[in-house]
Amino acid sequence: MTATGAALVLGATGTVGSRVVARLAARGSRVRAASRRAAPVDGAESVRFDWYDPATWASALSGMDRVHLVAPVDSATPADVMLPFLEQARAAGVRRAVLLSSSAIPAGGPAVGQVHEALPGLFGEWAVLRPSWFMQNFTGDHLHARSIREEGVIRTAAGEGRVAFVDADDIAAVAVHALTDVPAPCTDLVVTGPEALSHTDVAAVLTEVTGRTVVHRPLGHEEMRDRLAASMPLEYAAMLAGLDRANAGGAEDRTTDTVLRLTGRPASTFRDHVTRAVRPVGGE
Template identity: 65%
Template structure:
């Protein structure tokens, strides 16, 4: 990899993948503008800049001196294209030449939410990639609803039934993001990212129990119960709660029961497994 002449704007630089991507870019010798709503000075060595998807007045300043951008969509917005596409057109006009979008393995090109941004990206930039990770292993170790309810009650809930998911470590997502942003040739495709093994949520509970030595339980809910759980326990807007619950049903039907070799192909190493991440980050089982 060779250092870019301009800086990389990392949107969501205090978040799960953004913070790791910014740190990886800095470690590889690249300049980083770390964008967040409060312009937090993190990670060390990055230039903090204020950025709010819903405040266009922050966009030009954030883009100053950048020629590539890592895009984390606005959290919880069922129609992120409404704010992302005007920003991306502005970014292109301001000299951004490469864009890497964080999407989801559950959302195809042209699908809901980030699917519309995915579809538009190749028409906006010659150098681009769409990262489509499976669900994050960090959902069980950080501030996600699963981790919160595990911490409070020793249990978490889904409507996935026996469905399996190729959970992926956020460290691996960030490692792929760094390569997609800085390799001489951009991927110019979407990249489905998974861990090394597809797990059911009962499997996840078993691993958490083994790692912590304390019981972890997976509660199986219906679609309607899951919608209510998301709204009541996490304050999720009803429309977005319905979308998330439908994704659980897709998992139950086998939509995420797969593993890919993308992490190995892009980084040269095998992806981390869930047991390793749970032990490394500490599973919040009371």
Template identity: 65%
Template sequence: MTAAGGPAVLVTGATGTTGSRVAARLVAAGHGVKAASRRATTLSGAEPVAFDWHDSGTHGAALDGVDRLYVIPPVGDPDPAAVVLPFLRRARSSGVRRAVLLSASSIPAGGPAVGTVHRELPALFDEWAVLRPSWFMQNFTGSHLHAESIRTEGTFRTAAGNGRIGFVDAEDIAAVAVHALTDEHAPGSDLVLTGPEALSHDDIATVLTETTGRTVTHRPLSYEDLRDRLAALMPREFATLLADMDRAIAQGSEDRVTDAVQRVTGRPAGSFRAMVEREGRTGRELPAG
């Protein structure tokens, strides 16, 4: 499905936290969208397409009629470059001219995991952007481990200590992504996306308690305890990477805010409190259950 018969935007991870929002915003703006996911989930106004990073047989149909990509690497894969880079090379040869990659604020170009894809992207596409959001605000209101733990126990656990993070709203990430995909000139840059303030996990617990009416607490863990808890749920290499990120947060690595959301979208980034209040009004499941 394309706009006025023109090429479409392929959104990978179209059922995910940012992918679903990017696809919906593109459709609302009148762009042709191919919504790619393993389940080919229907999104009003978009063309559903079955897509699996680890099944190259699904890639050709996904790329047909596409000239721009929103790229969400496979979640939990410690070496996403092994499947993402061959796909991007295929996309370039099939006529894709612009790619917007979702990475993370903690992973620079050439860093681990998706950092390898980031490093190679400018050589693959003349028009590109890498979005490096800080931790998602929706980790506390969606299906993330933190949100599930809050719903069942009223608590969540990290090894981040008192370290602060510029948590960012997924709606703001999606708004930046749509600009990067559709503006006349792609940013061609590395955009670190944050919210308007840096918060500790204790601050997050306080806001959730005040806005949901349920007492929420943050329980600190040691690095080793967090790593081992995560390793019971995912490959140990990826669990170690996540625990490493928490340890870096405790040391101040994410204690920053940027103006990237405002520079790209023309409006300020939303606060954590505003996000929780909005998601409560729109019927999304909050930690209060």
């Protein structure tokens, strides 16, 4: 059973948020797409929202009864702004909150893990999506994707550790169910793809599908941290490099049936994703 209602989607122009908006709109749901520039979105109301400008919060929340939460980008302490917002959301009539977190961060863990821990005490209906690392990291606008396009190289501190990379389309499909299913999940949902791959495996698939040689070049933890710090705050870069190091030790070497269980269809494989997302060399 699904519920009707009005959903506020934060990060509505992002990798997952844009897909959540599109799926909700396709179902005929009332959806408000929130972003810092209030960019127009087909099938949705658009509103300006900035985590660091509380003056934008009330208009985003007005009339909404559920919210899809995406933490502020590059913040190692997102709870500082997210928890006051969630208090205001509850007071404004929001009944259900769905938080986009990470499979690498448990309740009470660093960064958004603090928000995860607080969520059940704030809302009677809730869910935390904990996806593995995105397949789009290799095909979109991520540092890895840019390095692949420019140099044919993936650099990580993950060694030969395996990760069950997941398609953002599958994450969004799970998010829509978490926002609309009755009863609400009221749990955390670890969302993975159907197979665990090393970054060397990822490079091999990219090479086979695109026809262009891609290789994985392992870095040390400090090398990876410093490379990331060139484009983001050092504290956040250190956290990401630490997650890579955890992956080297097998932290993400697992798969779940969450996509199949909630959506009724299997999760996409990495090869399927690359085939859809990347044009082969010489292709039309």
